[in-house]
Amino acid sequence: MRVASFILPEGTASYGVVEGDTIRDAGAGLRAKYPHLKAVIAADAIGELRSADGETLTADSVSFIPTIQNPDKIICIGLNYLGHIKETGRDRPEYPSIFTRYPSTVVGHDQPMIRPKASDKFDYEGEFAVVIGKRGRAIAKDKAFDHVAGYTGFNDGSIRDYQRHTTQFWGGKNFDRSGSMGPWIVTPDELGDVDSQTLVTRLNGEVMQETSIGDLAFKVPDLIAYVSTITELLPGDIIATGTPSGVGFFRDPKVFMKAGDRIEVEISGIGTLRNTIADE
CATH class of the missing domain: 3.90.850.10 (Fumarylacetoacetase-like, C-terminal domain)
Structure with a gap:
């Protein structure tokens, strides 16, 4: 699985699953529980991204941010x-x-x-x-x-x-x-x-x-x-x-x-x- 962090067109930071030239916004359904990708990883919950609901976007419609936006080090x-x-x-x-x-x-x-x-x-x-x-x-x-x-x-x-x-x-x-x-x-x-x-x-x-x-x-x-x-x-x-x-x-x-x-x-x-x- 390929997982990215990005800024949505309306300006919200999110994360999702990369599928070819598209990205499914898994954060749409999971951000309340996991506010960012580091939280997903810390909870050993990457597998939840596979089935998370979210809009499918073209990769060129989002702004990529560092894969882990807030690493401890x-x-x-x-x-x-x-x-x-x-x-x-x-x-x-x-x-x-x-x-x-x-x-x-x-x-x-x-x-x-x-x-x-x-x-x-x-x-x-x-x-x-x-x-x-x-x-x-x-x-x-x-x-x-x-x-x-x-x-x-x-x-x-x-x-x-x-x-x-x-x-x-x-x-x-x-x-x-x-x-x-x-x-x-x-x-x-x-x-x-x-x-x-x-x-x-x-x-x-x-x-x-x-x-x-x-x-x-x-x-x-x-x-x-x-x-x-x-x-x-x-x-x-x-x-x-x-x-x-x-x-x-x-x-x-x-x-x-x-x-x-x-x-x-x-x-x-x-x-x-x-x-x-x-x-x-």
Whole structure:
């Protein structure tokens, strides 16, 4: 099943089931019980969306918002694809490199990502993201997938000069509306094997990144086990698993996004997260 969060034409925030080019507004019948998609996930009630009554809308009649609009935390993993580690000239890390993003830094599918006035070094990072479905602390690797509600696309838009002001990535990763998430969540039963999926990032139609999810140095169970050792994972939390090689910063010449550009992150089994770039 594919489940999206969106704003209805009259301005109400809702959620529903994606069926081809249409979306059934499951929130119409469930919002009194579950006000948003995170509440659905926390109640382990995604299955209720299958039979929920609601108007069927065309996808282009709604405005997509981040798949989880109000996550408790967005945890991002740096240097996690073997190809990307190689292009940076670094050694494979012993432990996952972790930083966080705020929900205010992320927009939904088909919404503009904002290049800030402070910098013209706005880079793309296509990523495969995990949506946590069941809370847990110190989760064993062999139980990790039991805690997954689904998967979504992510663009960890990065302001490269601010990212490198210090050894901490935070500055370059938390400009308002600089990242994106979507277009929807795909449940594990529909996606199938994670490692067999592929990720492709296109800038104005040109392929910039292309890899198998199987190239991850730390795979989904590794990340869930490690992160949950540090902090309790909660329903609706997001783990963005890292970006592959081909980012603009390591190209010669460097490639940065500018107003009017179109950036797309396509993940097999999920779909394409698409955004335009606008100046602040």
